[in-house]
Amino acid sequence: MAGSTDGEKRNHTSGVPAGIPEMGEIVGYKLRRAQLFVFQDFIESFAKMKLRPAEFSVLAIIARTPGQKQTEIAEQLGIKRANFVALMDGLERRGLAERRKAATDKRSHSLHLTPEGARFVDKMTSVWRNHEERLIERLGGPEARAALLDLLGRLLDDPER
Amino acid sequence: MAGSTDGEKRNHTSGVPAGIPEMGEIVGYKLRRAQLFVFQDFIESFAKMKLRPAEFSVLAIIARTPGQKQTEIAEQLGIKRANFVALMDGLERRGLAERRKAATDKRSHSLHLTPEGARFVDKMTSVWRNHEERLIERLGGPEARAALLDLLGRLLDDPER
DNA sequence: CATAATTGTTTCATCATATAACAATATATC
DNA sequence: GATATATTGTTATATGATGAAACAATTATG
Numbered sequence: 001m002a003g004s005t006d007g008e009k010r011n012h013t014s015g016v017p018a019g020i021p022e023m024g025e026i027v028g029y030k031l032r033r034a035q036l037f038v039f040q041d042f043i044e045s046f047a048k049m050k051l052r053p054a055e056f057s058v059l060a061i062i063a064r065t066p067g068q069k070q071t072e073i074a075e076q077l078g079i080k081r082a083n084f085v086a087l088m089d090g091l092e093r094r095g096l097a098e099r100r101k102a103a104t105d106k107r108s109h110s111l112h113l114t115p116e117g118a119r120f121v122d123k124m125t126s127v128w129r130n131h132e133e134r135l136i137e138r139l140g141g142p143e144a145r146a147a148l149l150d151l152l153g154r155l156l157d158d159p160e161r
Numbered sequence: 162m163a164g165s166t167d168g169e170k171r172n173h174t175s176g177v178p179a180g181i182p183e184m185g186e187i188v189g190y191k192l193r194r195a196q197l198f199v200f201q202d203f204i205e206s207f208a209k210m211k212l213r214p215a216e217f218s219v220l221a222i223i224a225r226t227p228g229q230k231q232t233e234i235a236e237q238l239g240i241k242r243a244n245f246v247a248l249m250d251g252l253e254r255r256g257l258a259e260r261r262k263a264a265t266d267k268r269s270h271s272l273h274l275t276p277e278g279a280r281f282v283d284k285m286t287s288v289w290r291n292h293e294e295r296l297i298e299r300l301g302g303p304e305a306r307a308a309l310l311d312l313l314g315r316l317l318d319d320p321e322r
Numbered sequence: 323c324a325t326a327a328t329t330g331t332t333t334c335a336t337c338a339t340a341t342a343a344c345a346a347t348a349t350a351t352c
Numbered sequence: 353g354a355t356a357t358a359t360t361g362t363t364a365t366a367t368g369a370t371g372a373a374a375c376a377a378t379t380a381t382g
Contacts, residue, residue, distance in 0.1 A: 018282075018283065020224045021293075023218060023222065024310070027199060027296050028199040028214065030317070031192065031195060031196040031199055032196050034196075034316045034317055035192040035196045038192055039189055039193070052368095053189065057184060060181055060182060060184065061184065063179075069329080070330065071329065077184075078197070080370070080372090081329075082330085082371080082373095083370065084330090085330070085331060085332085105328090105378080106377080107377065109330075121181060125181050132188060135316070145188060147308065148309075149188065149191055151305060151308060152194075152309075154299055155299055156191070156195055230360080231360075241340065243339095243361085243362075245361090246362060246363085260361095266348070266360080267346080268346065268348070269347095269359090
């Protein structure tokens, strides 16, 4: 029992007014919807672990390259260093990561996983693989995923410079 | 003068610890970054018109299919109807769109563009085309854009059902 | 040495989004 | 047809993500 109420001001011949885009052909819109969908799955996947996307990314980076300072990691992830503080506080409070005072620069902190954090990252990685596998299935295979990553990379990587 | 402070707990042979994903191979992450980049360009494009993505989408939908009610449009866009109210208030206050009381259902509102709104949408569409063209350039041509839209669609369109 | 820049931090404002409740109206059920 | 249930638009409110500004401690630069 839904349906529009009236119907009005159309173009001359058909029913499509001028060159107004359909939502499905707007790259930004479709990107956004897809991102929301993927994050939805991600968030549900990590609900039990109480891990949010930003926390996942920080742990992954620390695990792969320990010893970096906050600003470095924040910048890599496009997070303002001011907002990184609370994020890191949370990871430290949970005993997953820690700040060590860097010897060379007394201002900065060197970020590391705790032993528990390392075990956590192992589980996290496994959960992530399932999530990623689910996406691959939807996309229609690993090649499709690779193609998507490539296209997204073209948007991100700066052409000049 | 940057650089990590120390370096620790690696895996056996190389330097990569276990199977921890690199950020660049995480679909969700790259999707997010790409979406932010595209929105950045979009927002800058429409800064002078003081138009935000959500407003753009609402105007585009009303322009293409006038007469729909709020809940219908909100649902199409994945916006909670509660949050749609203020959005529509803004468009109405600016004289771009209007609520007409639907004759058939006294609860609902039939949404339409004003004449000024129609002119606004024309300009908006033109600005959007430039934005989209910029993306196409980055992607490497219209075929790449089509491919991207297709892949994103695979994530969005529900397989079963 | 004096000045400027960096690092981590706190505080604050803004925006997007979700939930719950409500009145008015419409629909369904008996 | 009366009563219960659902829908529509709305308000109020909570939460999370994000950005800007300022600050002390420290380091780099002229």
